[in-house]
Amino acid sequence: MSSPTATRATRVVGIAALVTTALVVWLGGWFSPPAVQMGDLVRLIYVHPAMATYCYVGFGLCALGSIAYLWPRTRSRRWDQFAAASAEVGVIFCVGTLVTGSIWARPTWGVWWTWDARLTLTALLLAVFLGYLALRRAGGDPAGRAKRCSVVALLCFIVVPIDHEATSWWATLHQGDTLFKVGQSPTIHGWQLVTMLLSFVSFGLVFAWMVMHRYALEVLEDRFEDDAVVSALVERRAEGGATRSPELSATLSRSATDPRRQVSS
Amino acid sequence: VSNSYVLAGYLAAGFIIGVYVLHLFRRGRVLGRALRERVEILAQASPPPAPGRGSEPS
Numbered sequence: 001m002s003s004p005t006a007t008r009a010t011r012v013v014g015i016a017a018l019v020t021t022a023l024v025v026w027l028g029g030w031f032s033p034p035a036v037q038m039g040d041l042v043r044l045i046y047v048h049p050a051m052a053t054y055c056y057v058g059f060g061l062c063a064l065g066s067i068a069y070l071w072p073r074t075r076s077r078r079w080d081q082f083a084a085a086s087a088e089v090g091v092i093f094c095v096g097t098l099v100t101g102s103i104w105a106r107p108t109w110g111v112w113w114t115w116d117a118r119l120t121l122t123a124l125l126l127a128v129f130l131g132y133l134a135l136r137r138a139g140g141d142p143a144g145r146a147k148r149c150s151v152v153a154l155l156c157f158i159v160v161p162i163d164h165e166a167t168s169w170w171a172t173l174h175q176g177d178t179l180f181k182v183g184q185s186p187t188i189h190g191w192q193l194v195t196m197l198l199s200f201v202s203f204g205l206v207f208a209w210m211v212m213h214r215y216a217l218e219v220l221e222d223r224f225e226d227d228a229v230v231s232a233l234v235e236r237r238a239e240g241g242a243t244r245s246p247e248l249s250a251t252l253s254r255s256a257t258d259p260r261r262q263v264s265s
Numbered sequence: 266v267s268n269s270y271v272l273a274g275y276l277a278a279g280f281i282i283g284v285y286v287l288h289l290f291r292r293g294r295v296l297g298r299a300l301r302e303r304v305e306i307l308a309q310a311s312p313p314p315a316p317g318r319g320s321e322p323s
Contacts (some may be wrong), residue, residue, distance in 0.1 A: 003290050004297030029275065040268035047278045096281045103274045206282060213289045220296045224303070 005216035010209060017205035024202045027195040035192070044104045045188070047197050049178065050203035051059060052097040052122075056160055057207065059129060062158040066150035081222065083153055085214035087129055094126045109173055115138055118162035118174040121163035128156040142222070227242020 028046035035042035065083030067072045100117070102112050113119065136149050162169075167176045178188055178196070188196060 003293040005289070005293040006302075025275065029271070040271055043268070043271045044274045046272055051278065092281060092285045096278050099277045099281065101272045103270055103277060107270050210282075210285070210289070213293070216294065217289065217293055220293070220300065224300055233270060 004220065005213045007212075010212045012181070013205055013209045013212065017092055017202065017209050020198060020202035024195065024199045027191070027198065030142055032191040032195045040109070041104065041107055042192065043125070045101060047179065048097065048100040048104055050199045051093050051100060053200065054203050054207040055090050055093035055097050055125075056081070056164065056248070058086045058093055059125070059157055059160050061086035062090060062153050068155040069146055069150045072211040077142065077146065077222065080150065081218040082215055083150065085211050085218050086151065087132055089210045089216055091126065091129050091133065093207065094122065098122060098126065114173060116173045117166040117170040118172050119164065120161060121166050124157045125163055132146070132156050168253065187222070
């Protein structure tokens with residue numbers, strides 16, 4: 001499938017993501033042994049924690065991009081575009097986290113949903129970043145919008161560490177960390193540990209592939225908005241039958257021959 | 266996969282990611298096509314290069 005946002009890098013990452021995901025599905029679905037207490041339900045551990053982790057990573061990258069945009073020395077439209085791409089992919093992983101978590105909760109807790117601290121905070125996280133994405137579509141001049149969105153992204157990010165620490169700060173139904181416990185070894189071993197670690201690699205590659213495509217798309221959208229202004233100017237001029245000013249002619253020549261505007265199929 | 270909840274979890278994750286990937290591809294293709302059309306419009310609207318400018322050196 002050909003896409004204008006595809007590059008050699010996205011193809012390499014995409015193929016690696018496909019291969020590792022297939023391996024995780026085979027190891028997690030069939031090969032790795034069931035758990036003593038949880039039985040086959042442990043196989044959901046190869047999907048749900050990785051999705052939750054990359055949901056945090058997405059929002060974290062969004063916050064980093066926003067800081068880089070707000071910092072005068074590193075201010076560039078690219079950082080704002082990167083923040084937008086990371087946030088959107090983070091939202092997709094957040095939805096995946098809530099859905100797979102709910103499916104896991106039904107057989108283990110007996111309910112699809114409960115207002116537990118971790119679950120509630122994850123739902124709040126989704127809501128605030130959906131708000132951030134809505135704000136990005138609010139319009140206005142690009143520089144003002146980018147600055148406004150960067151500040152809001154940093155405010156939204158405050159929920160991430162609270163959500164992560166919810167299982168240790170409050171008594172929750174949700175289990176604590178499986179892999180990284182301070183001063184303790186992982187509570188998972190053998191092929192289960194291998195499969196879980198591979199699931200983090202696999203979802204990481206999927207996440208990276210999505211962010212790369214989404215970022216390229218964001219750049220294309222911005223270019224489209226820029227061109228739309230010039231194009232509208234041309235149409236208005238043509239409607240009025242006015243002769244072109246030398247400045248407009250120069251702008252049009254530049255737009256038509258600018259190599260950055262040549263879009264490959 | 267013997268457990269129906271496990272199967273549902275895997276399918277749900279695959280569905281969410283799959284739909285988003287298709288959305289990215291579709292949006293990219295639509296935007297790419299629109300940009301190419303716009304470049305063509307701009308190329309038609311721009312004046313031809315002045316004689317002696319923009320030509321390849323012989």
